[in-house]
Amino acid sequence: MLRFVIRRLLYAIVVLWLVSTLVFVFLNVSPVPVERVIGGPRATTDTLRQIRQNLGLDQPVLLQYWDFIKRLLQGNLGESYINGTPVTSLIADRLPTTMWLVFGAGVIWFVGGVATGVLSATRVRSVWDRSSTLFVLIGLSTPPFVMALVLLFLFATKLSEAGVHFFEAGPPLQEHFFRRMILPWIALAFLMVATYTRLTRGAMLDVLGEDYIRTARAKGVSERRVVYRHGLRSALTPVVTQFGIDLGALIGSTIVTEKVFGLQGVGQLVYQSIALGDTPVIIGVTLMVTMFVVVANLIVDVGYSFLDPRVRLS
Amino acid sequence: MSLLEVTGLQVSFNTADGVVRAVRGVSFAVDRGRTLGIVGESGSGKSVTAQTLMRLTPDATIRGTALFEGADLLTADGRAMRAIRGAEIAMIFQDPLSSLHPLYKVGWQIEEMIRAHEPAAGRAQARKRAIEMLGLVGIPQPASRVDDYPHQFSGGMRQRAMIAMALALNPKLIIADEPTTALDATVQAQILDLMRRLQGEFDTALIMITHDLGVIADMADEVLVMYGGKPAERAGRRTLYYRHHHPYTKGLLESVPSAAGEGGRLKPIPGQPPSLINLPTGCVFHPRCPYVMDRCRTDEPPLDPVAGDDPAHLSACWLPRTAAGRGEEAERIRAAAVAEGRFGAQGAAGAEGAAGDGRDGGPPGRAGGASGDGGGR
Numbered sequence: 001m002l003r004f005v006i007r008r009l010l011y012a013i014v015v016l017w018l019v020s021t022l023v024f025v026f027l028n029v030s031p032v033p034v035e036r037v038i039g040g041p042r043a044t045t046d047t048l049r050q051i052r053q054n055l056g057l058d059q060p061v062l063l064q065y066w067d068f069i070k071r072l073l074q075g076n077l078g079e080s081y082i083n084g085t086p087v088t089s090l091i092a093d094r095l096p097t098t099m100w101l102v103f104g105a106g107v108i109w110f111v112g113g114v115a116t117g118v119l120s121a122t123r124v125r126s127v128w129d130r131s132s133t134l135f136v137l138i139g140l141s142t143p144p145f146v147m148a149l150v151l152l153f154l155f156a157t158k159l160s161e162a163g164v165h166f167f168e169a170g171p172p173l174q175e176h177f178f179r180r181m182i183l184p185w186i187a188l189a190f191l192m193v194a195t196y197t198r199l200t201r202g203a204m205l206d207v208l209g210e211d212y213i214r215t216a217r218a219k220g221v222s223e224r225r226v227v228y229r230h231g232l233r234s235a236l237t238p239v240v241t242q243f244g245i246d247l248g249a250l251i252g253s254t255i256v257t258e259k260v261f262g263l264q265g266v267g268q269l270v271y272q273s274i275a276l277g278d279t280p281v282i283i284g285v286t287l288m289v290t291m292f293v294v295v296a297n298l299i300v301d302v303g304y305s306f307l308d309p310r311v312r313l314s
Numbered sequence: 315m316s317l318l319e320v321t322g323l324q325v326s327f328n329t330a331d332g333v334v335r336a337v338r339g340v341s342f343a344v345d346r347g348r349t350l351g352i353v354g355e356s357g358s359g360k361s362v363t364a365q366t367l368m369r370l371t372p373d374a375t376i377r378g379t380a381l382f383e384g385a386d387l388l389t390a391d392g393r394a395m396r397a398i399r400g401a402e403i404a405m406i407f408q409d410p411l412s413s414l415h416p417l418y419k420v421g422w423q424i425e426e427m428i429r430a431h432e433p434a435a436g437r438a439q440a441r442k443r444a445i446e447m448l449g450l451v452g453i454p455q456p457a458s459r460v461d462d463y464p465h466q467f468s469g470g471m472r473q474r475a476m477i478a479m480a481l482a483l484n485p486k487l488i489i490a491d492e493p494t495t496a497l498d499a500t501v502q503a504q505i506l507d508l509m510r511r512l513q514g515e516f517d518t519a520l521i522m523i524t525h526d527l528g529v530i531a532d533m534a535d536e537v538l539v540m541y542g543g544k545p546a547e548r549a550g551r552r553t554l555y556y557r558h559h560h561p562y563t564k565g566l567l568e569s570v571p572s573a574a575g576e577g578g579r580l581k582p583i584p585g586q587p588p589s590l591i592n593l594p595t596g597c598v599f600h601p602r603c604p605y606v607m608d609r610c611r612t613d614e615p616p617l618d619p620v621a622g623d624d625p626a627h628l629s630a631c632w633l634p635r636t637a638a639g640r641g642e643e644a645e646r647i648r649a650a651a652v653a654e655g656r657f658g659a660q661g662a663a664g665a666e667g668a669a670g671d672g673r674d675g676g677p678p679g680r681a682g683g684a685s686g687d688g689g690g691r
Contacts (some may be wrong), residue, residue, distance in 0.1 A: 038329075050622070095513045106524075107569065209410065211407060211409060211412040211413045212412060212413055212414055212415040212416070213409060214365075214370055214407070214413070215405075215414065215415070215476075216415070217368075217370055218368055218370060218399055218400065218404070218405040218407075219399065219400040219426065219427040219430060219479070220398070220399035220400035220401060220427065220431060221426060221427070221430045221431055222396065222430070224390070225430075230415055233417055233418075234415070234416070234417060237417075261446045307417075308416075308417060309416075309417060309463045310416060310463070310465050310466070
């Protein structure tokens with residue numbers, strides 16, 4: 001087990017290096033002229049050169065890369081081109097908002113998806129099953145940004161006009177936490193609930209057809225216990241695996257939701273940095289997201305051996 | 315009164331392809347300490363019969379009665395049925411690996427059943443009993459193996475664990491659905507030995523479902539041969555082996571290796587079991603029967619007594635009641651009946667390759683067919 005984890009962490013370092021190099025290369029192939037952004041439209045050629053020199057952009061690319069890797073190895077992600085703030089502290093400022101957004105949405109979609117999936121798997125072809133299938137279809141075909149705008153329109157605009165303040169804009173981590181987060185959560189979770197309903201329903205139906213479920217019934221245990229203790233226990237394994245992976249991946253894909261609801265998270269940070277050509281920040285966020293995905297995968301793999309005794313890590 | 319009395323059991327399923335008539339009128343009884351063997355090919359309705367008794371066929375349409383100690387299993391409510399399952403009637407399934415939950419320890423799975431029926435029994439007590447049962451069925455070091463997962467057991471040990479589970483609450487009836495089919499031949503013999511020994515010890519009634527006549531010869535007191543969802547023949551074990559009446563039983567016996575003797579060739583039964591959605595008319599076995607007569611194609615034979623000294627010997631076949639057993643005499647009676655019974659159906663006989671005969675004996679054959687119909691019985 002320990003050897004497995006160590007090997008996977010070494011892999012993770014290789015992945016991080018590859019990803020950072022790729023991003024570095026891409027940003028050098030088609031650079032945003034960051035000196036123009038900083039200097040403004042009326043900057044002279046001299047000023048522009050001065051800015052490039054200050055940022056070290058006049059150096060040969062390979063030398064820039066070497067410096068970049070050297071810094072990285074010391075855990076230093078560099079400073080923002082735009083305002084000189086260390087990238088680590090920029091991310092640290094924004095990360096809690098994004099984390100809360102993703103984990104809150106995660107809880108909603110996991111609980112909602114599994115519950116709906118189980119209910120429709122145990123009542124196949126019932127009204128409940130059919131309406132949840134319809135809901136899955138709607139969920140899967142609604143892009144998150146449409147959902148976000150619809151929610152914002154209905155709950156923030158229309159209800160506010162009616163005097164009900166369901167949604168507050170502004171930094172969520174200081175006051176009105178739930179009021180600020182609930183709509184973003186729902187917008188982000190909506191599509192995932194649909195995916196997880198389908199995933200759970202399928203897994204449940206497979207499991208409920210297994211011989212060991214028949215054995216459990218033949219033992220005379222209650223139907224409730226058959227469904228949850230025997231059925232759901234098995235069906236959850238693939239769902240939990242997927243959940244870990246999705247949760248890690250979602251940290252990097254909250255741009256639209258954050259933008260629509262005005263949340264100052266990592267998504268907004270990377271959005272602004274791309275527009276401004278703030279290379280260190282883009283690379284920093286990319287590395288952070290990669291880190292999350294890699295760690296989430298590792299947790300899933302290790303967790304799998306606890307969920308299923310047949311899996312032994314080596 | 316017997317421990318279990320099943321009368322006129324019918325089971326059908328509504329599927330997208332039509333109504334599957336899996337069981338079409340089965341009656342039998344089992345007494346304490348006795349073993350009933352149910353034999354048949356896949357699709358003969360034997361497993362459905364067993365699972366219906368336990369009410370494990372949720373989407374089925376069920377008719378008939380199954381009186382267990384006087385109470386009908388087929389109309390019992392969920393709570394009553396749950397109390398019976400595991401505690402009064404236990405079941406052993408074909409594939410012990412897929413029948414045990416892969417994510418729970420073997421001991422836990424036995425404990426769970428004990429505690430489901432005896433809520434007063436604490437964890438420790440249930441665990442003690444599980445260990446005891448595992449020891450009883452011959453699992454070495456049961457106190458440590460109790461914490462193993464099913465995948466850590468060998469095939470034979472898994473089936474032993476299933477048997478331990480089945481016996482844990484000392485049920486009055488055990489239904490074993492092909493318990494040795496998934497096991498190696500040597501392990502098979504051990505498991506059958508174990509079941510026989512424990513059955514004697516606990517005086518349990520046993521329904522042994524199998525397609526293996528060797529298992530029946532080892533275990534059964536009485537045998538029910540099923541085909542196409544109906545009983546073809548019912549008899550005591552010895553009667554079935556030596557004085558079988560139904561051509562299907564005969565076919566089954568002849569396709570068993572030992573029956574062919576040294577140098578002899580096995581005789582498989584030609585054709586496929588019938589589709590339970592689209593059953594053949596008349597006798598369900600007639601498309602595969604070497605003794606098929608005219609009336610077999612149109613009239614379904616009743617399950618009637620066979621001549622001989624076993625009054626419980628019943629067979630559903632139009633062959634003469636005296637045509638039982640392997641002897642030449644029986645074969646002669648069969649041949650005579652077939653010759654007479656087919657007399658009127660030269661056209662149909664032509665389909666079996668006797669076209670020349672058919673043309674010769676056309677007109678008089680029709681008249682003879684009528685009398686042959688009457689004489690077939």
